[in-house]
Amino acid sequence: MEQPGSDTHLHNRSHAIFGDMSFFSKQMRIALRNCGTIDPDSIDDYLQARGYEALAKVLTEMTPPAVIDEIKKSGLRGRGGAGFPTGFKWELTAREQNEEKFIICNADEGDPGAFMDRSAIEGDPHTVIEGMLIAGYAVGAQQGIVYIRAEYPLAVQRLERAIVAARAEGFLGENILGSSFSFDIEIRLGAGAFVCGEETALMHSIEGFRGMPRPRPPFPSVQGLFGKPTVINNVETWANIPVIILDGAEWFGSIGTEKSKGTKVFALAGMINNTGLVEVPMGTTLRDMIYDIGGGIPNGKKFKAIQTGGPSGGCLSEQYLDTKIDYDSLAQAGSIMGSGGMIVIDEDSCMVNIAKFFLEFTQNESCGKCTPCREGTKRMLEILVRITEGKGEQGDIEKLERLGTTIKKASLCGLGQSAPNPVLSTIKNFRVEYEEHIHQKKCRSNFCDYLLTYTVTDKCVGCTLCRRVCPSAAVTGTPKLRHEIDQMKCIKCGLCFKSCKFSAITKTSH
Amino acid sequence: MTTLTSDTAMDELKAYIETVKKKARPESYLIAILHKAQHLYGYLDKEVMNEIAFIMNLPTAHIWGVATFYHYFNLTPKGEHTIAICLGTACYVKGAGDLLDTLKEELKITIGETTEDKLFTLQEARCLGACGLAPVIMIDEKIYGEMTPKKVVALLAHFRTEK
Structure with a gap:
């Protein structure tokens, strides 16, 4: 990877600080360039890290169309997951003739297992403010809004302080840096609804309504918040803007793959040695991510799947490990880039159960406005529950596939259009596990309780504990002698397994 | 979480709503008002929501619709x-x-x-x-x-x- 040469370049400061640790050496920090290296509550620290220089540059040297051109040339695509070209989005809003326009920062990070936006705001709140300011200047907007989860109190607090500091220094408010450009930012709290990450739902929520999506077009860039033209981008997208302005579209475009430029931040978690925030150039392979940066799977377990994109994404099996991380390659493999959740799953996890977990989530979070999502996800979930309880039937897989495809095609917003992905991708990559659950009533990971058999082994010393905890009187035996479990009476609650102090009870899938 | 006697809590809530009313598009701050109410009372009481409806001149049904849509809002009192x-x-x-x-x-x-x-x-x-x-x-x-x-x-x- 070619790095900008001089020492004054701050992009890889964390690399300079942390040296050759494999967790850091393959990373390249652009969006997170200041996270962990500056004091987020100090505007002086940010100013020393070239802060607000990009704003000064656009206000003094660049016309609004030139700013949009630069962002377009850089090839930056939306980091919220869908990957829409950012410059093009701005241009659509800039074209609109309207006295009032809005800039929104989407910080409603709802994917379970993702914490990129939270960390970015907690670590470097001024970058987000500067990015929004630049867009405000480029499209002719005067009001910015950050929509952030109420569940992130620290991020909210730091952002509030940063806004106050930026106002005091004259970076926000009237006639910024002596120019004719005025802009201010307000924070609006979410209230715990996953669907509000969808842009039209988010705007309804800011307007004070239930956060339900509406059909597009009209797109927000033309008719958005309060019916006014609105640019809405994700936290990480905003964090990239100042760097692109300072170092140029050409430099930014030199990083990444042909159609996906720059870097992407991931929240690496799950069954992996090094968990944490990771920012890598687009085009890094999943294998590098898991084994070099992530340090492999703990406890000598085998890799089974990697889940990208949260509840909207999919699970990829071992054969896809050499897939490049970019919007198009991941989509082609059957998953999505998403906002950056990346969960590693080892051999102890049951894929049918993982699919059920994600669908439970989306089913619960479905806003209920459109029928395919509201009813369809419920029916899919019922089938999955049946399968994991050992009541799967011939034809269930096909039914799931048919339902899933219909929901994807017919749902109103991104939530429904992507909700079946975890199920469809696990069927595609781990079909044999579904078949085992349905036909052989077997769970190879020994995870689905209903499909397991509990037995007492020779290790039993006859302490009688299991007999006493069993709620269905399935365990029999006399003290100091090996006990037995009556399979007809066993309700598979697992209490005997959990309570045994001698590891004398095993659970197996037949 | 603050536990106040309901009178002081209501005074604070009313004062907050007054500041909101001075802003552009005050009704868009409904979620912020509900956050404030939950912070003051620990949960969203029916009476409190009725009061908000009255002051904001919004239908109670609308406020209920919003309060029940978002998981963050509790409609019953919580434990310590x-x-x-x-x-x-x-x-x-x-x-x-x-x-x-x-x-x-x-x-x-x-x-x-x-x-x-x-x-x-x-x-x-x-x-x-x-x-x-x-x-x-x-x-x-x-x-x-x-x-x-x-x-x-x-x-x-x-x-x-x-x-």
């Missing part, structure tokens, strides 16, 4: 401590299910309920953004990471003796 168990993906694959079972057993309540002694309310969280510490639970505003069923039992005992 709120336990949020993270059921995000990272925690889930690292055994959050077992933690939940332990919590249910120990507290004799299920998700969304409050213990009889009004000490604990159990809630589920969909990712607290602390996946590096999975599995985690959050008690009030503090995160407890790398939990095991045993640690959960010890933690509950700690809070019980603190009472």
Whole structure:
């Protein structure tokens, strides 16, 4: 990877600080360039890290169309997951003739297992403010809004302080840096609804309504918040803007793959040695991510799947490990880039159960406005529950596939259009596990309780504990002698397994 | 969480609504007002919502619609401590299910309920953004990471003796 040469370049400061640790050496920090290296509550620290220089540059040297051109040339695509070209989005809003326009920062990070936006705001709140300011200047907007989860109190607090500091220094408010450009930012709290990450739902929520999506077009860039033209981008997208302005579209475009430029931040978690925030150039392979940066799977377990994109994404099996991380390659493999959740799953996890977990989530979070999502996800979930309880039937897989495809095609917003992905991708990559659950009533990971058999082994010393905890009187035996479990009476609650102090009870899938 | 006598709480809420009313598009601040009310009262009381409807000149049904749509708002009073168990993906694959079972057993309540002694309310969280510490639970505003069923039992005992 070619790095900008001089020492004054701050992009890889964390690399300079942390040296050759494999967790850091393959990373390249652009969006997170200041996270962990500056004091987020100090505007002086940010100013020393070239802060607000990009704003000064656009206000003094660049016309609004030139700013949009630069962002377009850089090839930056939306980091919220869908990957829409950012410059093009701005241009659509800039074209609109309207006295009032809005800039929104989407910080409603709802994917379970993702914490990129939270960390970015907690670590470097001024970058987000500067990015929004630049867009405000480029499209002719005067009001910015950050929509952030109420569940992130620290991020909210730091952002509030940063806004106050930026106002005091004259970076926000009237006639910024002596120019004719005025802009201010307000924070609006979410209230715990996953669907509000969808842009039209988010705007309804800011307007004070239930956060339900509406059909597009009209797109927000033309008719958005309060019916006014609105640019809405994700936290990480905003964090990239100042760097692109300072170092140029050409430099930014030199990083990444042909159609996906720059870097992407991931929240690496799950069954992996090094968990944490990771920012890598687009085009890094999943294998590098898991084994070099992530340090492999703990406890000598085998890799089974990697889940990208949260509840909207999919699970990829071992054969896809050499897939490049970019919007198009991941989509082609059957998953999505998403906002950056990346969960590693080892051999102890049951894929049918993982699919059920994600669908439970989306089913619960479905806003209920459109029928395919509201009813369809419920029916899919019922089938999955049946399968994991050992009541799967011939034809269930096909039914799931048919339902899933219909929901994807017919749902109103991104939530429904992507909700079946975890199920469809696990069927595609781990079909044999579904078949085992349905036909052989077997769970190879020994995870689905209903499909397991509990037995007492020779290790039993006859302490009688299991007999006493069993709620269905399935365990029999006399003290100091090996006990037995009556399979007809066993309700598979697992209490005997959990309570045994001698590891004398095993659970197996037949 | 602040517990105030309802009169002072109502005065503070009314003062807040007055500041909101001076802004452009005041009705768009409904969610912020509900946050404020929940902060003051600990939950969203029916009477309080009626009062907000009256002051804001909005239909009560609209306020109810919004309050029930968002998970963050509670319509019933909560216990002294709120336990949020993270059921995000990272925690889930690292055994959050077992933690939940332990919590249910120990507290004799299920998700969304409050213990009889009004000490604990159990809630589920969909990712607290602390996946590096999975599995985690959050008690009030503090995160407890790398939990095991045993640690959960010890933690509950700690809070019980603190009472």
